[in-house]
Amino acid sequence: MVPNYNEDQLLKHNYSEDELRFLNLLAEKFPTVQAACTEIINLESIMNLPKGTEHFLTDIHGEYETFSHVLRNASGMVRKKIDIVYGNTISEKEKNQLSTLIYYPEDKLKLITIEQDNLNEWFAVTLRRLIDVARVSADKYTQSKVRKAMPPDFAYVIDELLNEPNAKKEKYFECIIQSIIDVDRANQFIVAISKFIQRLLIDRLHIIGDIYDRGPYADKVMDVIQDHYSVDIQWGNHDIVWMAAASGIRASIAAVIRLSARYNNLDTLEDAYGINLMPLATFAMKAYEGDPCEAFIPKNTPVENIGSTQIKLTSKMHKAIMVIEMKLAGEIIQRNPEMEMDDRLLLDKIDYEKGTVRIDGRELELNDKSFPTIDPNNPYQLTEEERMLTEKLQFSFLYCDKLQRHIKTLFSKGGTYLSYNSNLLFHGCIPLDETGNFKELTLLGEKYKGKALCDQFDLISRRAYFNREHPEKRNKDRDYMWYLWSGAYSPLFGKKKMATFERYFLNDKEAQREESNMYYKLRDDKDSCCRILKEFGLDPEVSHIVNGHVPVKVGKGESPVKAEGKLFVIDGGMSKPYQKVTGIAGYTLIYDSYSLILAEHTSFESKHKAIHDEVDIVSTRSMIEHATKRIRVGDTYIGANLRQQILDLNRLLDAYRKGVVKVKSVG
Known part of the structure; x- marks a missing residue:
């Protein structure tokens, strides 16, 4: 130590x-006195630099194109830098082209090189403009940090060009730029410096959960996060269910497949991750032959596609895996009475002859009464075919290299929460009881609440994953990792129940209602938020909570800023299915050396429109908090580490x- x-x-x-x-x-x-002294001087200097800009995103839900564009345009910061440098000295059309070039340099260059009559002249103007934007983007960082961000092939050239030009060096600058053009390296230089600018404008990226499900390209989002130079992740419930599936937990595997079928995203499993779903398709066609499975038609399926062979098959697979999930979840609940989830044991509450189910003392009619794989006398027992199917699926998930790489990234860069630079980041909630106190939960024979509960769930999940090939060693860990997905007091879920069965099999709105944890009633209360901040060791006078999970209904007048500015909810609906509810297409919280800024984004049409028509995401920026004195590195989490290094x-x-x-x- x-x-x-x-x-x-x-x-x-x-x-x-x-x-x-x-x-x-x-x-x-x-190894020398001089070396130690030089490092102290270096660290003391860094402490006095302005803090880097942090960007907070949440609830990406597989929307790769939108996510990628928000990173490329740095939530509107690229355009802001262009406006700072050029003001009204160049036209809006020129600014739009320059912005798009920085976002998508390879693609945009292909179009420009075809359209331009005098390409060398365009190169000369554009290279200067890109250098100007890079210079203003780099002005608050050390030369060492800027150099580390430079693309290796052009590091020396960019380093020279970033120096402020003056009359004595003007000819030198012109000569460098002209040489780049003359040796036919302008295209490569533009790509390199554009990516350099992108990197400078996001010093650290915080992803506050729910990378997976709903949208089609969670794997591509994970590819970006996996290779990102500075990122952390706070797990969401839609992340933990994939993490549990990759740990070989069969109930979670079934849940992942069900959600992929529900949003017609089975391609993510089959094509992106190479999960073999043919055994499920074969089983479903046989077990549900003649069953229309109408309640299981994927969401947002166009009317003209409903009768297609592919949608019919997906619907059968969807129902088959849903029933398997209910059985497997029932097994976990039955062997863990301390979870207090008996209300989720519904297969034994069905009257299979009448086609009704008893919930909360009410007998309700089912909208789907066909259960060919359920034995009414033993409803939670898998059939032999279901057992063999789940074993095959479990093997596919456990030994999918790409999925395992992505899940290891979630573990290495993520956790249940993060305290960073006076901000407390978590996806769902800190579970509270009905009186507003921290909810105490018994895990593996010990009682935990508040921060300790989150820490214990984090530890349990890591043990479950890293013992995934030896499940007999930590069976309870695996059960509680599953609990994080849908348990009443999971900090990642935050609801009394997940009404999965009710949404599929009942038309009763009351039965489908999911009541939120007390946290969501009290997060508007400043004192409650301050109590949570104290629980995590943060000063409530200067700290904030940053939350995702529950979309902010902007269209209905709901504000993302709560508890007198102590809490920010930044789930604005990056996922397209949510945008009808939210009225916008996501938020980014930006924390620079002067202020906290909330950027509200409009819907992103497509990468094609962005490149060809220069259509950007329109971001409305709102100042939430402004510092009277510029925040320095010494005031941050990194600064605390640097002070310790200086003392050492x-x-x-x-x-x-x-x-x-x-x-x-x-x-």
């Missing part, structure tokens, strides 16, 4: 064995000067 020093300790002569071991390791990296280095200098640690180099 790294020792924690204070400044008074720097003068002390006593060193423990742990301190000496640590200081000797540190000396390997800084001062302790090393002290040890060098006292001869307690030998100088490792004569250089």
Whole structure:
């Protein structure tokens, strides 16, 4: 463990064995007094730079094109920089073209090189403009950080061009630009500097859950996140169900397939991840032959496609996996009475002869009365065919390399929550009881609540995943990882029940209603939010909660800013199915060195329209909070780490000067 020093300790002569071991390791990296002093000067300088810009996104739900565009345009920051540099000195058309070029340099260049009569002249003007935008984008970072962000092939050239031009160097600048054009490297340079600008404008990316489900390209979103230079993830309930499926938990595997069928996204499983669904298709066609499965037609299916062979097959697969999911979930609930989820055991409440089900003392008629694979005397038992099917699906999920890489990214870069720069980030809720106190839950024989509950769920999920090939070792962990998807007091879900059965088999709106946790009633209350911030060790005077999960109904006048500015809900509906409810197409929260800004986005038409017609996402920016003094790196989470490094280095200098640690180099 790294020792924690204070400044008074720097003068002390006593060193423990742990301190000496640590200081000797540190000396390997800084082998001379000069090296240690130089690093202290460097770190002290970094502490006084403006903090980097953080971008917060949530509830992406597989909408890759929108997500990708928001990253490329940095939630409107690219256009803002262009406006700062050029104001009214160039036309809107020129600004639109320059913006689009930065977003999609390879694609836009293909069009421009065909359209331009004098390409070399266009290159000369455009290269200068891109350099100007890059310069203003880089102005608050150290030269070292800027250089690390540079594309290797053009690092030296970009480094030279970023220096502020003056009369003495004007000819030198012109010569560099002309040389780039003359050696036929202008296209490659434009691509490189455009991506460099994109990178500079998002210093850190926070993804507050729900990458998966609904939209068609969650795998492409994960490809971007996997390779991103600075990102963290707070797991959503739609992420944890995929994580549990990749852990081999059969009820979660069934849930993932059901959701993919519900939104007609089975291609994500089959084509993107290579999951073999043929056994499910074969089983469904046989078991539900003659059953129209009308309640299981995928959502948003065009009327003209409903009778197609593909939709009929998907509907049968959808129903088959839904029934299997209910059986497998029932097994988990029955062996874990402490979960208090008996109200979700509904297969044994069905009167299979009458076609009714008893829920909350009411007998309700089913809209689908065909259950060929359920034994009324033992409704939660899988048939032999279902058992064999689930084993095949489990194998496919466990040994899908691409899926496992993506899930490992969720574990390595993610967690149930994050405290970062005075902001508390989590997807769903902090479970509260009916009195508004932190809900206490028994997990594996111990009681947890608040922060400790979130920490324990995080630990359980990691154990379940990393023991996925030895499920017998941590069977309870696997059950509670499943619980995170739909349990009443899951911090990722936040509702008393998931009314899956009711939505499929009943027309009764009351039965379908899902009551939210008390947290959602109290998150408008400033005192409640301050109590949550304190629970996570944050100062409620300067801290905020950033939340996703529940879409903000902007069209009905709901505000994303709650509890007098203590809490921000930034699920604005990036997922297209939500946009009818929200009235917008997502939010980005932006935290720069001066302020907190909420960017409200309009719907993104398509990448094709963006490139060909230069149609951008229109983002309305609202200032939420403005600092009277610019926030420096020293005021941030990174600054706290740098201060500790400075103390460690001062302790090393002290040890060098006292001869307690030998100088490792004569250089």
